[in-house]
Amino acid sequence: MSTTLAQNETSATAREGMAASEASARIAAAWEALRDVEDPEIPAVSIVDLGLIRYVKAGPNGALEVGLSPTYVGCPATEVIRRSAREALAKSAVGKFEVTNVLSPAWSSDWISPEGRRKLHAYGIVPPDRAVSNMREVLRSQQPIACPRCQSLDTQTLSEFGSTPCKALHRCRACLEPFEYFKCI
Amino acid sequence: MSDLFRYVLRLGDLSLVLGQRLSEWVGHSPALEEDLGLANIALDLIGQARLLLSYAGEFEGRGRDEDKLAYMREQGAYFNAILAEQPNGDFGQTIVRQVLIDAFQLELYERLSASRDERLAAIAAKSVKEVRYHLRYSSSWLVRLGDGTAESHARVQTALDLLWPYTVELFAADDVDQRMAEAGIAPSLAEVQAAWSARIDAILSEATLKRPADRPHAWHGKRGQHSEHLGYILAEMQYLQRTYPDARW
Numbered sequence: 309m310s311t312t313l314a315q316n317e318t319s320a321t322a323r324e325g326m327a328a329s330e331a332s333a334r335i336a337a338a339w340e341a342l343r344d345v346e347d348p349e350i351p352a353v354s355i356v357d358l359g360l361i362r363y364v365k366a367g368p369n370g371a372l373e374v375g376l377s378p379t380y381v382g383c384p385a386t387e388v389i390r391r392s393a394r395e396a397l398a399k400s401a402v403g404k405f406e407v408t409n410v411l412s413p414a415w416s417s418d419w420i421s422p423e424g425r426r427k428l429h430a431y432g433i434v435p436p437d438r439a440v441s442n443m444r445e446v447l448r449s450q451q452p453i454a455c456p457r458c459q460s461l462d463t464q465t466l467s468e469f470g471s472t473p474c475k476a477l478h479r480c481r482a483c484l485e486p487f488e489y490f491k492c493i
Numbered sequence: 494m495s496d497l498f499r500y501v502l503r504l505g506d507l508s509l510v511l512g513q514r515l516s517e518w519v520g521h522s523p524a525l526e527e528d529l530g531l532a533n534i535a536l537d538l539i540g541q542a543r544l545l546l547s548y549a550g551e552f553e554g555r556g557r558d559e560d561k562l563a564y565m566r567e568q569g570a571y572f573n574a575i576l577a578e579q580p581n582g583d584f585g586q587t588i589v590r591q592v593l594i595d596a597f598q599l600e601l602y603e604r605l606s607a608s609r610d611e612r613l614a615a616i617a618a619k620s621v622k623e624v625r626y627h628l629r630y631s632s633s634w635l636v637r638l639g640d641g642t643a644e645s646h647a648r649v650q651t652a653l654d655l656l657w658p659y660t661v662e663l664f665a666a667d668d669v670d671q672r673m674a675e676a677g678i679a680p681s682l683a684e685v686q687a688a689w690s691a692r693i694d695a696i697l698s699e700a701t702l703k704r705p706a707d708r709p710h711a712w713h714g715k716r717g718q719h720s721e722h723l724g725y726i727l728a729e730m731q732y733l734q735r736t737y738p739d740a741r742w
């Protein structure tokens with residue numbers, strides 16, 4: 309009797325252990341799949357590099373919960389990103405999942421990973437300096453930005469708003485090339 | 494109609510109507526950079542409106558989503574302050590209207606981020622990050638135009654004199670505003686006004702513009718009473734959904 313109980317307990321613990329390791333394998337697979345999803349407007353970086361995936365966790369009903377943050381509230385790429393993320397997850401071995409829109413805390417350009425920043429720079433987009441948390445800092449953040457091609461500091465702002473909501477347009481006066489800057493928010 | 498529903502619609506409608514107005518500049522701005530700037534601001538505003546109208550619709554619980562609220566409401570059921578619907582005029586007039594509303598949204602959203610209503614606080618905290626860039630853009634243009642040539646100075650001063658009376662409505666607190674403030678959901682409009690006023694004074698002084706005197710003002714967009722301009726905006730914005738209801742593409 310006591311042996312059976314002990315055996316049952318062992319197998320229950322083993323089952324829980326197996327379920328936990330299965331969940332963590334699915335979570336790892338989900339991250340892996342999401343790492344291949346590119347931002348449609350900046351194909352150089354993945355949505356994981358940009359810090360758009362807030363979490364991947366096992367939900368109570370067995371489905372994985374994936375939290376996705378928009379960069380800018382009106383950014384049309386957000387819809388495409390959500391669809392691409394769903395497609396990538398559906399193709400991989402993650403089982404049931406749900407993609408949730410996460411508004412709070414609001415996405416910050418500080419969440420772009422070091423790898424993401426390196427890729428942005430290599431792509432010709434200057435990565436954001438640091439987050440600006442109030443109006444005074446936004447007004448002050450007009451310091452010179454180094455050209456991603458020739459590193460000259462002799463650059464000027466052409467347009468505070470660029471081809472996408474997250475970028476501003478600049479020009480290098482040394483090599484005369486235009487370049488984009490990822491805005492700090 | 495519940496207080497929260499009406500309050501959220503006021504904010505959402507302000508963003509939606511101003512966003513729609515600004516988008517009229519697309520392809521017509523004085524320079525490509527300004528086309529990009531105004532279009533990007535319009536896009537952010539419409540993004541804010543989507544979040545706010547979705548929330549209003551869910552809260553109401555009668556099955557109206559953001560699209561139903563944007564495309565299927567009559568003029569009298571829109572609750573934006575009528576400053577937002579005033580015509581674009583020349584570029585200077587658009588910039589003046591933008592500075593007045595950007596500074597209002599900045600001060601309002603900064604405080605609304607601490608709202609007791611979590612959803613509203615999240616929307617405000619997200620939006621205020623974008624509004625700071627709107628105000629940086631609009632206020633730097635106002636300084637350039639005001640402190641520019643005699644012609645540009647005269648034009649923006651005229652626009653400021655024309656639009657100033659409409660700012661009174663932004664801060665005219667009615668029962669809804671008061672109850673929302675008492676519930677800890679909305680900030681006190683008196684506090685928002687004091688902060689807005691100080692910010693606007695600093696910008697106007699740098700732009701060498703004269704602040705017009707406050708005058709009593711009779712329009713009440715926040716109660717659904719609008720100027721003639723809103724009807725034209727809605728006619729254009731709602732045309733497709735009203736002609737082909739539930740059309741998708």
